[in-house]
Amino acid sequence: MLYPGGRAAAIPAIVLAWFALATPARAESSLQPAGWDRGVALADAPDLNPDPHVVEVDIDARVAAVEIAPGERVDAWTYNGGIPGPLIRVHAGDRLIVHFSNHLPQPTTMHWHGVRLPIQMDGVPDVSQPPVPNGGTFTYDFVVPDAGLYWYHPHVMSAAQVGFGLYGALLVEDPADPVAVADETVLVLSDIALDGKGGFESPESGGTTGMAFGREGNHLLVNGHEHPRLVVRSGAPERWRIVNAAKSRFFQFDLEGQPFTRIGGDGGLAEYPVQLDALVLAPGERADVIVTPRGEPGTELIIRAFPFNRGFGSTEYRMAEDLMTIAFADLPAYAGGPFPAVRRTIDPIDTTGATAVDIEFTIAQRPTGAFEYGINGVPFARNHSIAAKPGETQVWTIANKTKWSHPFHLHGFFFQVLDKDGGPVHPLQWKDTVNVPLDQTVRLVVRYDDRPGSWMFHCHVLDHADGGLMGMVDLGVPHVDHTAHAGH
Ligand code: C2O
Ligand code: CU
Numbered sequence: 001m002l003y004p005g006g007r008a009a010a011i012p013a014i015v016l017a018w019f020a021l022a023t024p025a026r027a028e029s030s031l032q033p034a035g036w037d038r039g040v041a042l043a044d045a046p047d048l049n050p051d052p053h054v055v056e057v058d059i060d061a062r063v064a065a066v067e068i069a070p071g072e073r074v075d076a077w078t079y080n081g082g083i084p085g086p087l088i089r090v091h092a093g094d095r096l097i098v099h100f101s102n103h104l105p106q107p108t109t110m111h112w113h114g115v116r117l118p119i120q121m122d123g124v125p126d127v128s129q130p131p132v133p134n135g136g137t138f139t140y141d142f143v144v145p146d147a148g149l150y151w152y153h154p155h156v157m158s159a160a161q162v163g164f165g166l167y168g169a170l171l172v173e174d175p176a177d178p179v180a181v182a183d184e185t186v187l188v189l190s191d192i193a194l195d196g197k198g199g200f201e202s203p204e205s206g207g208t209t210g211m212a213f214g215r216e217g218n219h220l221l222v223n224g225h226e227h228p229r230l231v232v233r234s235g236a237p238e239r240w241r242i243v244n245a246a247k248s249r250f251f252q253f254d255l256e257g258q259p260f261t262r263i264g265g266d267g268g269l270a271e272y273p274v275q276l277d278a279l280v281l282a283p284g285e286r287a288d289v290i291v292t293p294r295g296e297p298g299t300e301l302i303i304r305a306f307p308f309n310r311g312f313g314s315t316e317y318r319m320a321e322d323l324m325t326i327a328f329a330d331l332p333a334y335a336g337g338p339f340p341a342v343r344r345t346i347d348p349i350d351t352t353g354a355t356a357v358d359i360e361f362t363i364a365q366r367p368t369g370a371f372e373y374g375i376n377g378v379p380f381a382r383n384h385s386i387a388a389k390p391g392e393t394q395v396w397t398i399a400n401k402t403k404w405s406h407p408f409h410l411h412g413f414f415f416q417v418l419d420k421d422g423g424p425v426h427p428l429q430w431k432d433t434v435n436v437p438l439d440q441t442v443r444l445v446v447r448y449d450d451r452p453g454s455w456m457f458h459c460h461v462l463d464h465a466d467g468g469l470m471g472m473v474d475l476g477v478p479h480v481d482h483t484a485h486a487g488h
Pocket of ligand 1: 111113153155284409411456458460
């Protein structure tokens with residue numbers, strides 16, 4: 001032994017003491033009863049690769065019998081047999097390899113919503129890859145650059161395929177995550193349209209009028225379950241990472257009036273936390289929230305989804321619906337202090353010299369009576385792409401001239417939302433999906449990096465996208481005629 005044992009032992013003790021002072025007061029161990037999130041826990045996709053910086057998973061799209069509530073089964077379209085698909089966990093900077101195979105009766109693809117990846121991995125049929133036919137395979141292989149909650153879903157006949165159950169969460173953890181809350185759960189909110197006879201309602205129900213509204217499901221799901229329960233200790237903070245994977249429904253819910261804290265959204269943490277009484281998530285959006293439910297042991301708190309006004313026909317004669325139950329465990333309330341606020345430095349994108357891009361969301365009725373959405377009056381199948389250059393900054397002004405709200409989603413890039421004077425909205429945050437309310441205008445700024453390709457933007461009410469509300473940004477590529485392939 002070169003060093004006396006006493007000294008060798010003393011150094012780590014000092015280092016540990018320093019480390020405890022220097023790191024945030026992260027609750028390392030759970031404050032919740034064992035199995036508190038059993039009612040919602042998602043299956044993790046097993047990582048097949050021993051390299052700590054490579055996550056390699058198998059995803060198989062197939063029809064499988066799924067039980068969404070006791071006794072309520074349906075042959076759903078699934079990733080790996082479940083709704084939602086498995087939770088894929090990576091760390092920011094990891095390489096993700098997905099061996100995808102399609103056993104569905106239709107061609108499909110996987111789109112990685114929100115991830116800043118190369119165009120070849122974006123999952124848009126005929127634009128970034130050929131659609132994967134029944135029996136076919138495709139390998140998605142890319143580096144996941146940014147921490148946050150993302151999600152995956154098909155980009156072929158999206159309204160139908162997502163509606164049948166194809167979606168899952170991709171959680172990108174920050175290796176230096178500053179959030180001092182150990183109890184964390186991922187919640188995938190969605191809905192599903194069952195016909196009451198063991199099958200699905202037609203994805204074409206109501207014709208183009210149904211499309212213009214955006215068809216919602218008639219059963220609300222949290223991680224694929226109707227009315228699941230969390231069993232919690234009163235006063236103990238929990239972190240919920242939430243994604244709205246519904247094809248049309250906006251989720252609006254509260255905690256029976258108890259406040260909660262939103263710390264982030266689409267592209268990771270926000271500039272600073274915000275206290276809220278209710279949360280609204282448009283289709284495609286994510287939220288990162290800290291909740292600290294309080295109640296007497298043995299009692300329950302019901303989380304209810306309230307109708308949200310997203311346009312004509314969306315609130316009339318509709319009631320709040322139970323979404324999830326919080327049951328208070330038989331434990332004394334947790335008396336620790338509030339969790340420390342988390343902040344993140346986000347620089348506002350400089351808008352000087354930015355190119356103005358002005359678009360309108362429109363709806364028209366054909367002589368046949370059929371409704372058709374469009375960008376500037378032209379549906380996707382005939383509209384022209386927006387040209388962009390690597391390094392260019394664009395300020396988009398999106399005017400919604402229709403009677404429905406449209407969650408705008410841009411593939412491949414984050415943007416920042418601007419106020420009506422053109423300044424950044426605070427808290428600053430990186431977004432890939434933002435609601436453009438009916439009859440209103442939203443401005444945003446995007447700065448393109450050097451990932452050339454044709455990048456799609458569209459409304460994330462997927463019926464609206466299929467009904468024409470889509471367009472393309474041609475970044476650093478010669479003008480492409482996208483009108484030949486309207487596959488979404
Ligand atoms: Cu989440 Cu093009 O979509
Ligand atoms: Cu829309």
